[in-house]
Amino acid sequence: MEGNDYSGLKEKANIIRQHVIQMTAEAGSGHPGGSLSVVDILTALYFQVMMVRPEDPRWPDRDRFVLSKGHAAPALYATLAERGYFPVDELKTLRKLGGRLQGHPDMGKVPGVEASTGSLGQGLSMAVGMALAGRLDGRGFRVFALLGDGEIQEGQVWEAAMAASHYGLDNLVAFLDYNGLQIDGPVSSVMAPEPVREKWEAFGWHVVEIDGHDIGQILGAVETSLKQKGCPSMVVAHTTKGKGVSFMENEVDWHGKAPDREQAEKALRELRAL
Amino acid sequence: MNLRIATRDAYGEALVEIGSQNEKIVVLDADLSKSTKTSRFAAVFPERFFDMGIAEQNMMGTAAGLAAAGKIPFASTFAVFATSRVMDQVRNSIAYPKLNVKIAATHAGITVGEDGASHQSVEDLALMRAVPNMAVIVPADAVEARAAVRFAAQYQGPVYLRLGRPKVPVIFDEGYQFSFGRPTVVKDGGEVAVFATGIMVGVALEAAGILKDQGVDCRVLNVSTLKPVDPVALVEGARGCRAVVSAEEHSIIGGLGSLVAEAFGEHRPLPLRRVGIPDVFGQSGAPGELMEYYGLTPEAVARAAREAVEMAARL
Incomplete structure (x- = not known):
């Protein structure tokens, strides 16, 4: 389906980034920085890797994706809408009273959302449970999870890391969105996570490090990860917070602030020019 | 009133019973399976029993994931660790999405005894009652505990089941019918x-x-x-x-x-x-x-x- 330049996937990622800008601008709040940093991973998963049926979102054999860093909900919603789970037009209802697109994902409301997340550190445990269930039932589905780099400061993440490895969950592939920034500043100065690779390896995980904006590297990392037997895999994805919008890139202030109309226009112009 | 059985013993027995009737039943514990009596289920259905170690937060999240994939998980530990220790996991991973997780908490109240205040739960019911979507059940004796476990297994949604450590008098006879939601x-x-x-x-x-x-x-x-x-x-x-x-x-x-x-x-x-x-x-x-x-x-x-x-x- 794709040529070597992955132009189709790149184009899709660009459209999803534009949705993120429009949605957060329309909502007047939300988390554009950490949404933009995960778009390429989401695009690669939902448009190339994952076996899903948007028309039958609860199909038992589907691959699962858990957005543990739930504040990247705009990116997930935009991806799901583009993938056909619900109308793209609904994206403008983000964070609006009575809508399905809550500030953080609600699995009870949105087709395609596999876990209610937002309180950080909990998604990987849910992914572990899903992977255990899949193995118990002899179903071949794979479980993907995405964690933030600040999020791994939560102790529960390491409880889950231990369990995934203890139970040898080779049907589980997690991504770390390593964009280096959290609300209070650089992750390295708030609560340094390094050495990240060694930590996950010490917990018994297979680790791959990639450029999290390179579609080819993302797909390659998934492929090698799914070949591992008897252990879960962690893809440490080096990313740029605010990726694709010049004035948002690597700016911590854009973690949890929505663009105003003018900023949104500027961002959209930049994205459309890519 | 001569017969005395701990509600946790009744739980362990009932788990084996429902486990043999329904393959969706899975059980998780946090290194207390001998005390919570989930060890009885583990002995009969080892492939459906998951010891999660001394990591209660992950146990609750894993139970949520199992439920999201169609299982009926019973997650057990002492009441104090099944509530205040994991309040946010119970709230956000289980109750908010209304997942079909049964939190079966043993050693509730002060009758844990000698272990003292750190292991006694005086506030677990207050915490669980305050969480939307959570059903809260407290059996009075072993007969009702067995009935409540059977009920929880067929009820759709999160349940907090409060069980005790000591042997207590059996009040009800075997014909007892569990009445959910009504005194x-x-x-x-x-x-x-x-x-x-x-x-x-x-x-x-x-x-x-x-x-x-x-x-x-x-x-x-x-x-x-x-x-x-x-x-x-x-x-x-x-x-x-x-x-x-x-x-x-x-x-x-x-x-x-x-x-x-x-x-x-x-x-x-x-x-x-x-x-x-x-x-x-x-x-x-x-x-x-x-x-x-x-x-x-x-x-x-x-x-x-x-x-x-x-x-x-x-x-």
Whole structure:
């Protein structure tokens, strides 16, 4: 389906980034920085890797994706809408009273959302449970999870890391969105996570490090990860917070602030020019 | 009343029973399976038992994931670790998405005994009652515990099941039918209604005997569902009575005492006395000594009933 330049996937990622800008601008709040940093991973998963049926979102054999860093909900919603789970037009209802697109994902409301997340550190445990269930039932589905780099400061993440490895969950592939920034500043100065690779390896995980904006590297990392037997895999994805919008890139202030109309226009112009 | 069985033992037995009937039943524990009695399930269905180690937060999240993939997980540890230790996981990963997880918490209340306050739960019911979507069930004896486990397995949604460590009297016979959401009368009487939950139902029945000798006609109701409860049905349970008493092995804040106060306060104000732990932590001691120390005895319930009746007479 794709040529070597992955132009189709790149184009899709660009459209999803534009949705993120429009949605957060329309909502007047939300988390554009950490949404933009995960778009390429989401695009690669939902448009190339994952076996899903948007028309039958609860199909038992589907691959699962858990957005543990739930504040990247705009990116997930935009991806799901583009993938056909619900109308793209609904994206403008983000964070609006009575809508399905809550500030953080609600699995009870949105087709395609596999876990209610937002309180950080909990998604990987849910992914572990899903992977255990899949193995118990002899179903071949794979479980993907995405964690933030600040999020791994939560102790529960390491409880889950231990369990995934203890139970040898080779049907589980997690991504770390390593964009280096959290609300209070650089992750390295708030609560340094390094050495990240060694930590996950010490917990018994297979680790791959990639450029999290390179579609080819993302797909390659998934492929090698799914070949591992008897252990879960962690893809440490080096990313740029605010990726694709010049004035948002690597700016911590854009973690949890929505663009105003003018900023949104500027961002959209930049994205459309890519 | 001669037979004494711990509700945790009944739980372990019932788990094996439901596990053999339904392949979706899976069990998780946090390194306490011998104490919570999930070890009995583990021995029969090792492939459906997951020891998650001393990592309760991950246990609750894993249970949520198993439920999201169609399993019916029972997650067990001591009540204090199954509630306050994992409050956010229970709230966000289980209750908010209304996942089909059964939190079966043993060693509830102060009758954990010698381990002391760190291992005793005086506030677990208050915490679980406050969480939307959570059903809260407290069996009174081993018969009801088995019935409640069977009920929880077929009920769709999160359940908090409160179980105890010590052997307690068996009150119900095997024909007993579990009544979800409604208090049931276990001893009729006309003057004062004692609403009791858990092991305090047996204590309240003894109190009724004391009261009878003192000329007070006492009704005893078993409130095994603390949530959801129809408050009108609860109030109707005291129809004809002049006063009410609540009795629980839990803080008087947030548990049954609060439930009774809320229901009667809004629907039929009546004089009320709450028997329970008076907003303090527990301490080490033998279970019986602790029940005595904190006033969870037949005599204390009888005294509270007399006071409530006297209060009604003064109004």
